[in-house]
Amino acid sequence: MLDLKEISYQPQTGERKLIDNLNLKVNENEIILICGKSGSGKTTLLEIISGLTIPQKGKITWNKKNFSSRQRRWLCGLVFQFPERYFIGTTIGKELKIGHKSLREKNIDIVLNKVGLKKINLKQPPEQLSGGQQRRLAVAVQLLRNPSILLLDEPTAGLDWSMKNDVKNLILDLKNKNTIIIVTHEPALFNGIQSRMLILEKGKIKNSIKENHEG
Numbered sequence: 001m002l003d004l005k006e007i008s009y010q011p012q013t014g015e016r017k018l019i020d021n022l023n024l025k026v027n028e029n030e031i032i033l034i035c036g037k038s039g040s041g042k043t044t045l046l047e048i049i050s051g052l053t054i055p056q057k058g059k060i061t062w063n064k065k066n067f068s069s070r071q072r073r074w075l076c077g078l079v080f081q082f083p084e085r086y087f088i089g090t091t092i093g094k095e096l097k098i099g100h101k102s103l104r105e106k107n108i109d110i111v112l113n114k115v116g117l118k119k120i121n122l123k124q125p126p127e128q129l130s131g132g133q134q135r136r137l138a139v140a141v142q143l144l145r146n147p148s149i150l151l152l153d154e155p156t157a158g159l160d161w162s163m164k165n166d167v168k169n170l171i172l173d174l175k176n177k178n179t180i181i182i183v184t185h186e187p188a189l190f191n192g193i194q195s196r197m198l199i200l201e202k203g204k205i206k207n208s209i210k211e212n213h214e215g
């Protein structure tokens with residue numbers, strides 16, 4: 001279980017606390033949605049969980065063990081909003097290998113299979129993929145690091161309907177096998193996938209609107 005206890009964060013240049021005594025528990029292999037108005041701090045919260053932003057106060061544990069910000073960087077895989085903007089590999093194969101000293105072809109195959117890109121030509125540039133496939137590739141890049149927690153910031157933003165569905169199906173494939181936190185403005189799209197939908201408001205997790213026990 002991921003357990004955030006009394007987390008507070010105020011950016012140095014900010015006038016107010018973006019995250020204010022926030023508590024959040026996420027079970028292993030649970031998928032939760034986090035919604036909230038623009039500017040409510042959703043991306044900031046993902047950055048805190050993944051160790052990229054250091055809160056002034058609070059404690060974060062994973063399976064009851066304390067994890068520092070630095071340790072959380074390898075515990076978590078964060079897929080930024082519009083991840084395709086940050087591809088730097090000249091080919092899909094190179095993109096997948098960034099940050100890995102050695103990577104077995106077999107592991108690449110397993111991950112590409114997981115994200116539904118099994119038959120992709122690794123020699124083509126990532127830009128040649130469709131929008132939905134690019135999002136899948138961005139998830140694959142993170143899965144190769146074998147993170148315990150996958151964090152997706154607006155995974156369907158800017159995609160057309162068929163590609164949004166593509167991303168939805170990907171998350172459906174990862175269900176029950178991965179702990180996933182999804183920040184989204186489109187909760188309806190993920191209906192039935194998530195176990196809980198939470199609202200971030202005034203720095204706190206406000207309430208759970210929908211409990212879904214379908215599995």
Ligand SMILES: Nc1ncnc2c1ncn2[C@@H]1O[C@H](COP(=O)(O)OP(=O)(O)OP(=O)(O)O)[C@@H](O)[C@H]1O
Nearest residue numbers: 011012013014018037038039040041042043044045
């Ligand atoms: N380092 C910083 N200094 C000052 N203000 C900041 C800093 N980082 C974020 N903010 C402000 O904090 C607020 C929350 O930002 P954040 O990006 O987390 O919101 P969000 O909920 O992800 O919004 P959106 O839905 O638009 O993506 C914004 O108003 C932003 O301008």
Ligand SMILES: [Mg+2]
Nearest residue numbers: 042043044153
């Ligand atoms: Mg954001």
